[in-house]
Amino acid sequence: GLELVTASYAGEGAINLNRAGDGLVAVALRGADAVLTLEVMATAAGRLSELVSLTDEITVREGVNLNGTGGALTLSFTTAEVATGLNALLQNTPNPVRGETVIRYELAVAGAATLTVQDAAGRLLLTRKLEATAGRNQVTLTAAELGAAGVLTYTLTAGDFTATRKMVVVR
Template identity: 35%
Template sequence: MKRHIFFVFLLSAFSLAINAQKVADKRVVRDLELSTDEQELKAGQSYEIPITAQNLGSVQGFQLSIFIDPTLAEITGIGSGILHEDNFGFFPKNGLITSSWNIANPLPKEKLNEVLFTLKINSRKDLPLSKILALQSRPTAMEAYTLNDEQVGINMNFKSAVVKGDKALLFQNTPNPFHEETAISFYLPQAAKATLVVRNVEGKVLFRTQGDFAKGQQQFILKQSDIKASGVMNYTLETTNFTETKKMVVVAK
């Protein structure tokens, strides 16, 4: 009888170890990371913006909506790459592009670093690209699926370039949406004290922090545990001579 109990105990321990490994494996599943270079847009100029994916080989498909504020820039077209014309819905008057893509077999390694697609726009204002381009879940839900059929999120990263000028700038947080932490970058034309304030859509202050920063490009790291909330948020950067607010999305864990 004792041997039987011991054998059952060993099987239970083995099952727990296997389940723990499965949980650990799920934790390392990464969101799909889309990226493009941050750049300063000039009013009246046309731009072609290549979009790439850092870990495209880990997914079998994705869908999303892209929003470009039509008051700030006009969408003039979409250039093909790994994705083609039939992967998109195009609604330029509303500043919307929807996209859906999937494959039956993983892409060959030589294609993984190719451009997914290229956005073609005319800028109406002088401003950073990250201020006008964002991913969203309407009208097409934003989600990707791994090779193991697990659903993951999608992030848009703007690779920072060296910013120079005499005006302060606040950039879109990256990644966005996020569920653990995100970087909120900004540029200061001179050394200054900067304050970051996060509010919900009702205007309630959820988090506030500040610091003394040197001239140049700086950033705050914001954690989901700092704000203890999820959904659409507004974050504001305040200095003596500058205040700007942007939206971000916090995904519940």
């Protein structure tokens, strides 16, 4: 299987991630050079070209050119080397959070790290002390332990590295 890490696009359009937890992403892009980029993480062995496909389950799968006639939709698969020796805080998934969410992060070196979560007013909601390995790490949080709904920020601090991202918690 696959887990969505990030979704982005070049040009005009929109991405709907409401069903990303079900493995479905709705996309509407405009422009001749529209490109959708999905960064996924493998959760089981498999070929990417067999795990990702175009479907009509959420919206009709179609391409329309400027004349209003059908255009081709294509999928292209590329790989990127996993960066090593870098620090990164990734977007939590799923987002928005209803039950629980996973925050992934990468550290260049193993060591102590601290994850904090704050509400929009800056009130500290959670502090988690972590022992991280070099490379990919993750921590799971529940909406109940966050104790607040709305837009929250989470900050990871490890040595000289600090990064902050936003998440949305709904009840």
